Amino acid sequence: DAGITQSPRYKITETGRQVTLMCHQTWSHSYMFWYRQDLGHGLRLIYYSAAADITDKGEVPDGYVVSRSKTENFPLTLESATRSQTSVYFCASSEQVEETQYFGPGTRLLVL
Amino acid sequence: GQNIDQPTEMTATEGAIVQINCTYQTSGFNGLFWYQQHAGEAPTFLSYNVLDGLEEKGRFSSFLSRSKGYSYLLLKELQMKDSASYLCAVMDSNYQLIWGAGTKLIIKP
Numbered sequence: 409d410a411g412i413t414q415s416p417r418y419k420i421t422e423t424g425r426q427v428t429l430m431c432h433q434t435w436s437h438s439y440m441f442w443y444r445q446d447l448g449h450g451l452r453l454i455y456y457s458a459a460a461d462i463t464d465k466g467e468v469p470d471g472y473v474v475s476r477s478k479t480e481n482f483p484l485t486l487e488s489a490t491r492s493q494t495s496v497y498f499c500a501s502s503e504q505v506e507e508t509q510y511f512g513p514g515t516r517l518l519v520l
Numbered sequence: 521g522q523n524i525d526q527p528t529e530m531t532a533t534e535g536a537i538v539q540i541n542c543t544y545q546t547s548g549f550n551g552l553f554w555y556q557q558h559a560g561e562a563p564t565f566l567s568y569n570v571l572d573g574l575e576e577k578g579r580f581s582s583f584l585s586r587s588k589g590y591s592y593l594l595l596k597e598l599q600m601k602d603s604a605s606y607l608c609a610v611m612d613s614n615y616q617l618i619w620g621a622g623t624k625l626i627i628k629p
Contacts, residue, residue: 449621450618450620451609453616498563509617510565511564512562
């Protein structure tokens with residue numbers, strides 16, 4: 409049982425490039441989330457999704473785009489990467505919105 | 521605004537007990553979660569409290585007082601593998617998790 413996976417695990421890109429981070433879960437959880445984690449900050453919610461084709465903004469959505477055409481996948485795209493988007497990105501999922509969230513291994517992104 | 525406060529760093533000795541505090545001010549309350557995060561890894565779920573009182577799970581216990589906006593995580597019989605960051609998160613009225621910055625726990629032999 410793979411659970412929740414993310415790819416790539418590490419990514420280096422340049423300012424202005426488009427980058428897509430992938431998230432895949434095998435639990436058929438309804439809810440999926442994208443967070444970023446930066447030193448000195450708590451996890452911050454970027455976007456979340458309640459089901460296929462239903463997405464909503466979190467606390468820090470600017471510069472990011474998401475889609476969810478299939479329940480199991482929830483890609484996050486940085487349309488034009490900026491240095492301030494250097495961070496560790498975690499995908500998470502939960503069966504229902506009020507239930508425990510389970511996290512993927514994370515993607516470390518460096519924007520030069 | 522919404523705020524979760526927890527100490528930045530704590531040090532404890534192997535075999536001892538440590539208590540990590542978390543205070544919160546949020547728009548509504550739908551439960552409080554504790555996660556453990558080892559360096560370079562993902563957060564993993566430890567405990568959940570929605571009612572006042574103590575929840576015990578092996579060496580780990582978590583306490584909640586909703587009237588005081590306060591929780592603590594109690595770790596007993598500390599082991600070296602407990603060296604990690606401990607994240608406190610509150611689910612607000614919109615069912616979004618508001619996260620503290622985490623407490624880095626250092627265990628010394």
